[in-house]
Amino acid sequence: MSEMQMVGDSFRLGYRAQRHWDGAMAGAFFCGELGAGLFLAAMVLEVVPGMLLGLLLTGVGKPILHFAHLGAPGKSWRAILRPDRSWTSRGLIAIVVFCGAGLLHTVNAATGDVIPFDRAWQVLAGAAALVVLTYQGFAMSHSTAIALWSTAMMPIAGLLYGLAGGVIVSLLLRSGAAGPLLMVAQGLLLAVGVMLFCLLYAAQHGSPGGRLSAELLFRGRYARWFHGVVVAVGLVLPTLAFWLGGGGPINLAIAAAGVLAGFLAFRILVFKAGVYEPVMDFSALLGDSGKAIP
Amino acid sequence: MTTWAMVFDLKRCIGCNACVVACKMENALPEDVFFTRTFVIEVGAFPEVRRVYIPTLCNQCQDAPCETACPSGATESRADGIVMVDQDKCIGCSACAVACPYDNRSQLTQEALDGSYFGPGQQAAFELTRGERWQAGTVTKCDFCSRRVDAGQEPACVASCPTDARIFGDRDDPDSAPSRLIRQRNGRPPMPEKNTRPNVFYVD
Structure with a gap:
């Protein structure tokens, strides 16, 4: 398998890079998952600024980036119409519920139960946050078009990255972390590492398109960014910061910056490394001998 | 019932791209937007080398x-x-474009719709019809020239093919040309492993 088989937008038969979802879409995914993860972590740790920041990321940052991507943003309300079949519609409903219930619970957390039924809003916001964390991964894994995406690892990636980022940013906003919380943060980083390994392993041992995507990330044109930002800055740096310096504010700031950079790079690279496979299997053309069809 | 289907006869396709041009004109498509393409690949090793042409379009999948x-x-x-x-x-x-295993969807930008093959402000008559058919920002694809089909005509790519490499007809009719070809020459759909049940088949 070689990168030479990528044919761009020409009339050659070969692998084509995914080009429909761009950086704005990656940013929207990042904001949605980080916001939901941050809200969940801040809710558990009772960090009101974190809850508010999570709501802003998901309720404001994500829609702005989606509008930047949409071809016809004036009709964007229509995206809610098919929850019976589309993960995008289901996710949009979850975002609306998350922002509504989350805001009510955040107001209560900040002011002391001025709005009735706080427990219901809290449970509703938490459940919707879990859907927001995973629905984008389900939307990607649901399709078999792009082999790298067509894996159960996709929703798990959103969940783990969102929670890891959310926990570390919440701890930073709390200005410090004690032993058990630090262990949770490190455990989530370890889980992200395992998820990345499983994602690449599944791609490498899957269809030819998956192998090409794994090669692009591991040895090809995106390897520098994958190894440098996703792995070194996004996983190794935060882990070292925790190991060597503990849970002080400076270490947490370094860890948070690293994890968020790695998370955003992961989202962008997964879009860029996605490839469409050729419409016709090469082996069918080449025959068993690898020579011309007689 | 009628189920429209198309069969590509790879032995007949000569890669002339008349279908691509006819599709462009019929649908007033801007530059870089194609509803049909004829892919090419060289196979074999010297001196036994040949070019293979593989026409593609939206496969009108039954499980799309x-x-x-x-x-x-x-x-x-x-x-x-x-x-x-x-x-x-x-x-x-x-979302549809990243879900299509065949990469057969295109987004229409305002810039592309305003453009012309003959230079700025020089739109030909067929290019001027874009405004009636397409909305900027939307994603579109081949629909087997549904307007022509509804009027009892063949899709433009089929009508323009000089070698009859594209065969169009009713797959529910066992005596139609596509049904016979699929049956007699073991017609196979593109990427059957994707489980989309296409209404387009290849024979060689």
Whole structure:
């Protein structure tokens, strides 16, 4: 398998890079998952600024980036119409519920139960946050078009990255972390590492398109960014910061910056490394001998 | 019932791209937007080298992943199997484009719709019809020239093919040309492993 088989937008038969979802879409995914993860972590740790920041990321940052991507943003309300079949519609409903219930619970957390039924809003916001964390991964894994995406690892990636980022940013906003919380943060980083390994392993041992995507990330044109930002800055740096310096504010700031950079790079690279496979299997053309069809 | 289908005879296709040009004109498509393409690949080793041409278009899948992914209800299948995109409903999210295993969807930008093959402000008559058919920002694709089919005509690419490499007809009719070809020459759909049940087949 070689990168030479990528044919761009020409009339050659070969692998084509995914080009429909761009950086704005990656940013929207990042904001949605980080916001939901941050809200969940801040809710558990009772960090009101974190809850508010999570709501802003998901309720404001994500829609702005989606509008930047949409071809016809004036009709964007229509995206809610098919929850019976589309993960995008289901996710949009979850975002609306998350922002509504989350805001009510955040107001209560900040002011002391001025709005009735706080427990219901809290449970509703938490459940919707879990859907927001995973629905984008389900939307990607649901399709078999792009082999790298067509894996159960996709929703798990959103969940783990969102929670890891959310926990570390919440701890930073709390200005410090004690032993058990630090262990949770490190455990989530370890889980992200395992998820990345499983994602690449599944791609490498899957269809030819998956192998090409794994090669692009591991040895090809995106390897520098994958190894440098996703792995070194996004996983190794935060882990070292925790190991060597503990849970002080400076270490947490370094860890948070690293994890968020790695998370955003992961989202962008997964879009860029996605490839469409050729419409016709090469082996069918080449025959068993690898020579011309007689 | 009628289920429209197309068969590509790879032995007949000569890669002239008349179908591509006819499609461009029929649908007033801007530059870099194609509803049909004829892919080419060289196979073999010297001196036994040959070029193989592989025509493609939207496969009008019976289990269309683009339809399942569409959050706005813009993509819907007709009773005759043609997968349509309602421009008024499309929000341009491209969920359908990343769901299509065949990469057969294109987004129409305002810049592309305003453009011309003959230079700025020099749009030909067929290019001027774009405004009536397409909305900027929406995602679109081949619909087997549904307007022509509904009027009893063949799709433009089929009508223009000089070698009859594209065969169009009713797959539900066992005596139709596509049905016979699929049966007699073991017609196979593109990428059957994707489980989309295409209404397009290849014979060689």
